[in-house]
Amino acid sequence: MIRHAARKARVLFTVWFAHMLVYRAEIIIWMLSGSIPLIMMAVWIGKASSSGGSVGGFTAATFAAYFLAVWLTNQCIVAWAAWELDRLVREGLLSPRLLRPLDPIWNELAAHVTEKVLRIPLMIAILFVGVHLVPGTQLTPDIPHVLAYTVCVGFAFGIRFLLSYCTGLLSFWTTQATAIDELYYVVAGFLTGAFAPLSLYPASVRAVIDWLPFPYIVYYPVQVLNGNLAGGGILRVLAVQALWLSVLILIRGMLWRRGLRQYGAVGA
Amino acid sequence: MPVPLLTDSAMRTSENQLTSMTADPSITVTVRDLRKHYTVHEKEPGIRGSLRSFVRRNSRQVHAVDGVSFDLEAGEMVGFLGPNGAGKTTTLKMLAGLLHPSGGQVRIGPYTPKERRTGFLKLITLVMGQKQQLIWDLPAYDSFLVNQAIYEVPDDQFKATMHEFIETLELEQIVKKQVRKLSLGERMKCELAAAPLHRPRVLFLDEPTIGLDVNMQVRIREFVADYNRRYNATVMLTSHYMADVTALCNRIIVIDKGRIIFDGDLSRLVEQTAPAKIIRLQLSTPVTVEHLASYGHVHSFDGLNVELKVPRAETTRIAARLLAELPVADVTIEDPPIEEIIGQMFSQMRAEQRDQAAAGEPASVA
Amino acid sequence: MRPRRYFRLIMLLAGASVSAQLEYRVNFLVNVASSILASGGALFGLSILFSDGQRVGGWTYREAIVVVGLFTLVEGFIATFLQPNLSRVSEAVRTGTMDFTLLKPIDSQFLVSAREVNIFRLSDILIGLGLMLWAVITLHSATPWGVALGIVLILAGLVIVYAIWFILTTTAFWFVNIENLTELFHGLFGAGQFPVTAFPGWTRIVFSFVVPVAFITTVPAEAFIGRADPARAVGAAAIALFLFFVARWFWKFAVRSYTSASS
Numbered sequence: 087m088i089r090h091a092a093r094k095a096r097v098l099f100t101v102w103f104a105h106m107l108v109y110r111a112e113i114i115i116w117m118l119s120g121s122i123p124l125i126m127m128a129v130w131i132g133k134a135s136s137s138g139g140s141v142g143g144f145t146a147a148t149f150a151a152y153f154l155a156v157w158l159t160n161q162c163i164v165a166w167a168a169w170e171l172d173r174l175v176r177e178g179l180l181s182p183r184l185l186r187p188l189d190p191i192w193n194e195l196a197a198h199v200t201e202k203v204l205r206i207p208l209m210i211a212i213l214f215v216g217v218h219l220v221p222g223t224q225l226t227p228d229i230p231h232v233l234a235y236t237v238c239v240g241f242a243f244g245i246r247f248l249l250s251y252c253t254g255l256l257s258f259w260t261t262q263a264t265a266i267d268e269l270y271y272v273v274a275g276f277l278t279g280a281f282a283p284l285s286l287y288p289a290s291v292r293a294v295i296d297w298l299p300f301p302y303i304v305y306y307p308v309q310v311l312n313g314n315l316a317g318g319g320i321l322r323v324l325a326v327q328a329l330w331l332s333v334l335i336l337i338r339g340m341l342w343r344r345g346l347r348q349y350g351a352v353g354a
Numbered sequence: 355m356p357v358p359l360l361t362d363s364a365m366r367t368s369e370n371q372l373t374s375m376t377a378d379p380s381i382t383v384t385v386r387d388l389r390k391h392y393t394v395h396e397k398e399p400g401i402r403g404s405l406r407s408f409v410r411r412n413s414r415q416v417h418a419v420d421g422v423s424f425d426l427e428a429g430e431m432v433g434f435l436g437p438n439g440a441g442k443t444t445t446l447k448m449l450a451g452l453l454h455p456s457g458g459q460v461r462i463g464p465y466t467p468k469e470r471r472t473g474f475l476k477l478i479t480l481v482m483g484q485k486q487q488l489i490w491d492l493p494a495y496d497s498f499l500v501n502q503a504i505y506e507v508p509d510d511q512f513k514a515t516m517h518e519f520i521e522t523l524e525l526e527q528i529v530k531k532q533v534r535k536l537s538l539g540e541r542m543k544c545e546l547a548a549a550p551l552h553r554p555r556v557l558f559l560d561e562p563t564i565g566l567d568v569n570m571q572v573r574i575r576e577f578v579a580d581y582n583r584r585y586n587a588t589v590m591l592t593s594h595y596m597a598d599v600t601a602l603c604n605r606i607i608v609i610d611k612g613r614i615i616f617d618g619d620l621s622r623l624v625e626q627t628a629p630a631k632i633i634r635l636q637l638s639t640p641v642t643v644e645h646l647a648s649y650g651h652v653h654s655f656d657g658l659n660v661e662l663k664v665p666r667a668e669t670t671r672i673a674a675r676l677l678a679e680l681p682v683a684d685v686t687i688e689d690p691p692i693e694e695i696i697g698q699m700f701s702q703m704r705a706e707q708r709d710q711a712a713a714g715e716p717a718s719v720a
Numbered sequence: 721m722r723p724r725r726y727f728r729l730i731m732l733l734a735g736a737s738v739s740a741q742l743e744y745r746v747n748f749l750v751n752v753a754s755s756i757l758a759s760g761g762a763l764f765g766l767s768i769l770f771s772d773g774q775r776v777g778g779w780t781y782r783e784a785i786v787v788v789g790l791f792t793l794v795e796g797f798i799a800t801f802l803q804p805n806l807s808r809v810s811e812a813v814r815t816g817t818m819d820f821t822l823l824k825p826i827d828s829q830f831l832v833s834a835r836e837v838n839i840f841r842l843s844d845i846l847i848g849l850g851l852m853l854w855a856v857i858t859l860h861s862a863t864p865w866g867v868a869l870g871i872v873l874i875l876a877g878l879v880i881v882y883a884i885w886f887i888l889t890t891t892a893f894w895f896v897n898i899e900n901l902t903e904l905f906h907g908l909f910g911a912g913q914f915p916v917t918a919f920p921g922w923t924r925i926v927f928s929f930v931v932p933v934a935f936i937t938t939v940p941a942e943a944f945i946g947r948a949d950p951a952r953a954v955g956a957a958a959i960a961l962f963l964f965f966v967a968r969w970f971w972k973f974a975v976r977s978y979t980s981a982s983s
Contacts, residue, residue, distance in 0.1 A: 090506050097503035101489065101496045108491045115900050119907030128911075129769065129776075132920035137774055181452050182487035187475040188504045265750045272757045281765035288771075291764075350454035350468060352392070 127153030168267030171254030227313035279305030420612035433599035483561035505552035777917030789852030796844025810892035883963035
């Protein structure tokens with residue numbers, strides 16, 4: 087059983103890796119087009135230097151560390167599952183997938199994870215340039231924080247992937263799943279902390295946002311990497327992320343079952 | 355028909371397959387009163403229609419499949435025919451578990467398709483001529499490997515099956531090329547090889563030869579026949595090309611407007627629907643058309659080669675007369691092509707329905 | 721495969737499509753929600769940036785809202801007119817359907833640019849205009865001459881966006897496998913929601929002359945709030961004309977080399 091699962095995982099990863107290599111140029115373009123955190127970095131650094139060196143406790147160097155980490159995290163959590171599911175349903179390609187004895191989500195997950203692997207080289211290059219462009223930028227204090235961040239960003243990717251996947255499952259009922267998923271990018275700017283560090287938000291807004299999954303996709307993993315959270319704080323972030331993951335897994339299961347019933351009733 | 359070359363390992367595994375098959379209860383397909391009804395929303399064309407339906411929808415019930423019943427024995431090859439929109443694809447999708455029936459039952463072996471159990475999915479395959487499952491940007495072989503892992507096919511069985519499929523479909527030169535760079539026919543051959551890699555016992559083929567040239571059609575037919583023989587697999591096939599059906603299937607099921615209108619031997623369909631036979635003559639000296647017309651309807655005539663259409667019951671008598679009275683060099687007696695027969699069957703049915711509708715009473719025999 | 725293209729097809733085939741009617745409603749709702757959330761988010765982000773009451777790059781919060789309004793307007797222009805048309809060009813080159821376009825007895829650049837309109841994204845344009853008007857009126861600093869100039873400069877800005885987008889699209893004739901080159905510009909255009917003076921050091925130069933985002937949003941906004949700089953206004957018009965002719969020339973060049981290369 088486990089042997090079979092491991093084999094399936096291995097084959098899916100190898101094949102998707104070959105597939106993503108074909109699209110390496112596209113991947114680089116997508117990486118470079120996600121430049122909002124870097125634009126915000128410039129704006130906030132400008133603001134800090136014009137108001138005497140710091141804004142709300144942030145200096146040019148801490149802003150750089152924050153927004154570079156936001157950029158990195160955004161790169162790690164990119165998900166297009168909604169777009170893909172929408173395409174599968176629209177082009178009638180879901181039927182062949184449904185005939186296989188493997189839930190299509192695993193295939194999609196393998197595609198997403200392998201794509202991330204190809205992003206690593208450019209990620210490192212841009213972080214390297216960014217850190218050296220602004221003097222005194224310290225992205226992370228030590229290796230343990232990097233390791234904690236790795237787990238955190240893995241969970242964050244899981245949340246974003248499942249959000250996108252669940253939205254994609256709406257394709258069973260509407261052709262607007264991709265458009266609905268794009269709403270994530272619309273709200274992500276201010277809900278995940280890509281526009282500004284959440285600590286600069288008014289407390290009342292902050293109190294509301296913290297109850298949503300969005301800060302746990304970008305803001306909190308960034309705090310872990312930047313070294314603003316220690317042991318207990320990191321564990322709390324992981325716990326909340328795990329909670330959101332379980333909720334989304336339940337929703338995904340429910341949507342999948344209902345979606346299949348709908349697909350079976352109406353077809354495509 | 356080339357005899358498939360069996361390598362040692364292929365031989366060994368097909369023997370394994372045979373022994374495991376005798377242990378298996380044979381897989382039969384049972385379909386009882388199968389129905390599928392849709393609600394269709396209708397909109398008039400153009401902006402005005404769009405605006406109107408934005409506010410209020412018109413809907414209508416469509417009976418895509420309307421009470422279909424049949425049984426398939428293990429190893430049977432059945433042609434599934436009917437005009438576009440008759441309900442063929444809908445029926446196949448219900449048999450494969452992709453669509454849930456609105457009524458009636460389907461059993462395939464011990465399974466009910468719509469439950470989509472793993473065991474069921476491993477037992478069947480569905481090939482749709484217009485839908486592809488191969489990974490577009492990679493060689494087809496990568497897709498085969500994915501299927502191997504997903505269906506948990508053991509390595510030796512995978513190798514043997516691959517070897518066998520590559521041989522019969524002539525895939526050597528193709529499987530290592532990117533799928534996007536293959537021609538339509540090559541791609542279809544790869545699709546067809548990917549679908550039964552896990553050695554399913556029931557194959558549903560929906561237009562597997564659509565858009566392919568004659569050579570390719572023949573190759574694919576041979577592959578299906580071969581697979582059926584080797585694994586005693588049940589095959590249900592829809593096709594626009596009658597040659598696919600006549601070459602592969604003894605039994606055919608004809609469906610129209612969601613109902614079965616014929617189920618039986620191909621030969622019985624011919625007898626039942628085509629009351630005429632074709633006598634083809636080669637003459638040694640020319641004869642006039644008028645003279646020939648006294649024997650039967652002249653179908654075609656070019657001086658020495660003649661085709662005569664004669665009533666089925668009188669074929670023997672007329673053939674004997676022709677041989678006795680004309681300078682015949684050669685004679686063959688044939689059934690009309692199956693396309694013509696099926697076409698005739700549908701136009702007859704349509705005419706009857708029109709009469710019924712017009713007269714408001716059952717059509718009487720003319 | 722472009723999702724929007726299929727959506728269009730589904731629109732046309734609405735008679736056969738089961739959920740076409742529902743689609744109009746969902747589509748409409750999703751787009752309006754998206755427009756409102758986007759501009760609300762941009763305003764909120766801006767308010768955080770200005771939360772200490774200081775000017776940013778010499779702009780007050782209210783003045784910067786004019787820039788956000790213009791940014792939303794241009795985003796709406798892109799989504800309504802550019803994306804639905806130009807995103808299809810690379811696919812058309814790859815699949816060979818570009819040949820049909822080039823055979824039509826009508827200017828091919830016009831044909832590939834003006835075939836479709838995504839009316840649902842007009843909401844962005846309306847919201848952008850609304851934001852701008854509201855900020856301009858409450859600022860009380862607008863002059864009739866400034867508003868007239870501003871309108872001309874908006875048009876110049878739209879020409880600049882169109883030309884850049886079109887030039888990037890035209891590269892599809894050579895880079896057959898790269899579909900999203902325009903996304904590079906689209907990503908950088910995000911800088912247009914801030915006055916260009918908010919950017920420090922060399923990034924300001926980049927957003928003025930390498931990627932002329934400043935001339936698309938900041939310069940028209942200056943005219944609307946009565947701070948028009950004649951040199952920059954002339955500059956915007958000149959850049960617009962220049963880029964338009966470059967785009968025109970580049971397209972003709974691309975088509976010529978395409979038709980002579982393909983047999």
